Amino acid sequence: MAPHQVEEAEAVDAEKQPISRILFIVAMQTEALPLVEKFGLTEDSDSVFPKGVPWVRYHGTYKDLTIDLIRPGKDPNLGVDSVGTISASLITYASIQAFKPDLIINAGTAGGFKAKGASVGDVFLASEVAFHDRRIPIPVFDLYAVGLRPAFSSANLAKELKLKVGKLSTGDSLDMCPQDEASIIANDATVKDMEGAAVAYVADLFKVPVIFLKAVTDIIDGEKPTAEEFLQNLASVTAALELTSHQVVDFINGKSLSDL
Amino acid sequence: MAPHQVEEAEAVDAEKQPISRILFIVAMQTEALPLVEKFGLTEDSDSVFPKGVPWVRYHGTYKDLTIDLIRPGKDPNLGVDSVGTISASLITYASIQAFKPDLIINAGTAGGFKAKGASVGDVFLASEVAFHDRRIPIPVFDLYAVGLRPAFSSANLAKELKLKVGKLSTGDSLDMCPQDEASIIANDATVKDMEGAAVAYVADLFKVPVIFLKAVTDIIDGEKPTAEEFLQNLASVTAALELTSHQVVDFINGKSLSDL
Numbered sequence: 461m462a463p464h465q466v467e468e469a470e471a472v473d474a475e476k477q478p479i480s481r482i483l484f485i486v487a488m489q490t491e492a493l494p495l496v497e498k499f500g501l502t503e504d505s506d507s508v509f510p511k512g513v514p515w516v517r518y519h520g521t522y523k524d525l526t527i528d529l530i531r532p533g534k535d536p537n538l539g540v541d542s543v544g545t546i547s548a549s550l551i552t553y554a555s556i557q558a559f560k561p562d563l564i565i566n567a568g569t570a571g572g573f574k575a576k577g578a579s580v581g582d583v584f585l586a587s588e589v590a591f592h593d594r595r596i597p598i599p600v601f602d603l604y605a606v607g608l609r610p611a612f613s614s615a616n617l618a619k620e621l622k623l624k625v626g627k628l629s630t631g632d633s634l635d636m637c638p639q640d641e642a643s644i645i646a647n648d649a650t651v652k653d654m655e656g657a658a659v660a661y662v663a664d665l666f667k668v669p670v671i672f673l674k675a676v677t678d679i680i681d682g683e684k685p686t687a688e689e690f691l692q693n694l695a696s697v698t699a700a701l702e703l704t705s706h707q708v709v710d711f712i713n714g715k716s717l718s719d720l
Numbered sequence: 721m722a723p724h725q726v727e728e729a730e731a732v733d734a735e736k737q738p739i740s741r742i743l744f745i746v747a748m749q750t751e752a753l754p755l756v757e758k759f760g761l762t763e764d765s766d767s768v769f770p771k772g773v774p775w776v777r778y779h780g781t782y783k784d785l786t787i788d789l790i791r792p793g794k795d796p797n798l799g800v801d802s803v804g805t806i807s808a809s810l811i812t813y814a815s816i817q818a819f820k821p822d823l824i825i826n827a828g829t830a831g832g833f834k835a836k837g838a839s840v841g842d843v844f845l846a847s848e849v850a851f852h853d854r855r856i857p858i859p860v861f862d863l864y865a866v867g868l869r870p871a872f873s874s875a876n877l878a879k880e881l882k883l884k885v886g887k888l889s890t891g892d893s894l895d896m897c898p899q900d901e902a903s904i905i906a907n908d909a910t911v912k913d914m915e916g917a918a919v920a921y922v923a924d925l926f927k928v929p930v931i932f933l934k935a936v937t938d939i940i941d942g943e944k945p946t947a948e949e950f951l952q953n954l955a956s957v958t959a960a961l962e963l964t965s966h967q968v969v970d971f972i973n974g975k976s977l978s979d980l
Contacts, residue, residue: 510817512926536925540860546918549806550813557770593853595893597947600800605892632865632892633855639897658806665796666772687857 474562475718482709483561484529485552487655488541490694491568492518492531494702499527499709508558514542515551523713530555544632545591545658552662563612563717564670566659567705569697571636571686572676576626576650580679580693583704584650585618586611586628586672589657592643593631606647609660612669614720621707626650628672630657635686652680669717673708675701734822735978742972743821744789744965745812747915748801750954751828752778752791754962759787759969768818774802775811783973790815804892805851805918812922823872823977824930826919827965829957831896831946832936836886836910840939840953843964844910845878846871846888846932849917852903853891866907869920872929874980881967886910888932890917895946912940929977933968935961 486492496503501518509515514533521527532547534540552564572578587610594605611628618625629649631640636652644652651674663670677697678689712720746752756763761778769775774793781787792807794800812824832838847870854865871888878885889909891900896912904912911934923930937957938949972980 510926514925535864538860538864540864542864543856543861544854544865546805546809546921550809550922553810553813591892593892594804595895595897596803597895598951600798601803601894604795604798604800604802605804632851632853634861635855635857637855637897637899639899661806662810665774666770691858 476716478524478714478716479562479712481526481528481559481561482712483555483559483564484527485548485555485564485566485655485659486529486531487543487548487568489531491698491701492529494698495529495567495705498702498706501527501529509554515554522709525709525713528555528559528561544654545630548655548658549662552659556662556666556668561668563712564659564663564668565673565705565708566656566670567673567701568653568655568675569677569694569701570628570651570653570674571678571680572651573649573681574679575681577624578626578650578676578679580676581697581700582624583673583675583700584626584628585614585623586651586656586674587625589628589630589660589672590647591631591657592629592640592647592649593633595639595643607657607661609657609664611660612671612717612720614671617708617711617720620711621704623704628653628656628674630655634690636680651676673701673704675704736976738784738974738976739822739972741786741788741819741821742969743815743819743824744787745808745815745824745826745915745919746789746791747803747808747828749791751958751961752789754958755789755827755965758962758966761787761789769814775814782969785969785973788815788819788821804914805890808915808918809922812919816922816926816928821928823972824919824923824928825933825965825968826916826930827933827961828913828915828935829937829954829961830888830911830913830934831938831940832911833909833941834939835941837884838886838910838936838939840936841957841960842884843933843935843960844886844888845874845883846911846916846934847885849888849890849920849932850907851891851917852889852900852907852909853893855899855903867917867921869917869924871920872931872977872980874931877968877971877980880971881964883964888913888916888934890915894950896940911936933961933964935964
């Protein structure tokens with residue numbers, strides 16, 4: 461076989477092997493800790509990451525799976541969770557290098573659009589992801605900026621767990637300016653987060669499959685201000701995220717990528 | 721001495737040692753190639769970076785300095801330069817790990833505000849950098865999102881080379897929506913780019929000093945549309961960037977950080 465045929469054959473084989481190692485990428489401590497507890501993970505005492513980064517790794521074995529859960533940790537200067545696309549990109553990059561995961565799960569909270577069927581507490585499986593705050597009005601650069609990527613196809617997972625499926629749009633602001641809104645509409649998004657498309661970008665460089673579980677903390681096209689609703693619902697919605705993540709991992713256990 | 725005193729003493733010593741290794745972070749091939757030629761750098765045939773990333777390294781020795789110049793390369797799917805904060809963060813992270821530079825120079829093109837004294841062809845030394853497209857209206861998260869950081873103090877460099885000095889504001893869009901504009905005004909910025917604050921964020925994690933050289937390709941508060949003016953002036957303004965970068969490196973050669 462020619463080299464590209466060997467690579468293709470290996471890729472097909474990998475899709476049929478049982479999934480062995482999962483990498484969770486989770487932006488906030490509040491989102492991460494219920495998952496850490498549910499899967500019985502322990503925090504690394506010696507970081508595998510370079511000195512200086514605030515990134516936190518939890519790991520362990522759950523059923524037949526090795527699980528790493530990485531969160532970007534507290535900003536060294538300000539002490540708040542290092543949310544957003546830059547930290548998410550960096551931890552995805554460093555974690556792929558360190559752990560060679562078979563599958564990445566980016567789990568977290570999101571805003572939802574009721575006009576597209578979202579309610580507070582829903583956990584969406586994203587079908588595709590794109591950015592809504594990167595505008596470069598030059599041909600081809602415009603597509604690069606939007607960065608549309610499909611999530612790893614997981615129709616069986618969605619069907620079995622009766623998950624709502626919708627498109628995810630990512631930007632570095634919690635709020636939404638008119639230009640963001642226009643891009644979110646163009647992206648046909650049901651949920652809006654601050655990390656997904658960045659995780660997808662890095663995962664795509666290394667051809668690591670990624671799925672997105674996004675739990676709705678606030679309704680963007682609703683009455684309440686986003687920041688207030690987000691903070692109010694954060695704790696209760698992370699419980700829904702934990703439940704769904706648990707069901708998803710139970711479904712994945714013993715299966716291959718092509719079974720998803 | 722207590723450990724923190726040892727660290728402080730080492731930091732002071734490092735500031736007095738001659739600068740030995742410089743890392744250039746440059747977003748676009750058009751910006752990078754004149755510098756590569758000027759400093760006689762050669763492109764790596766075997767990448768030091770992981771398989772999958774499009775990042776390109778050039779390196780060589782110029783006078784007493786080891787120079788690495790990294791650009792993020794062409795997007796694997798679309799073939800355009802991987803501009804913006806995510807790629808800039810990733811290459812800054814991976815390059816700091818690989819090369820342990822004494823000083824980072826983020827050199828590139830930028831938009832300028834004539835109301836703040838910028839003209840096409842000016843090369844600015846940034847005094848500080850911040851983001852203008854990350855809004856999180858929750859206390860402390862708001863400061864994290866803006867990400868204000870000073871550039872490494874280099875008053876002697878600015879004085880000797882008669883460089884214009886101004887504040888730099890970074891976002892992932894080439895254009896500027898009203899919310900971006902309000903943030904840019906709040907950041908008191910003279911120049912606007914798509915990478916600077918991201919490079920500063922990563923450099924700050926590892927306490928690597930960074931300076932910014934930003935050459936003005938287009939006047940944002942002028943008559944012409946940004947994209948058109950940017951493309952029109954890109955080649956000629958990169959010549960100005962090359963000249964200033966050359967003068968800056970000549971100034972740095974043989975000096976310590978505290979001499980800058």
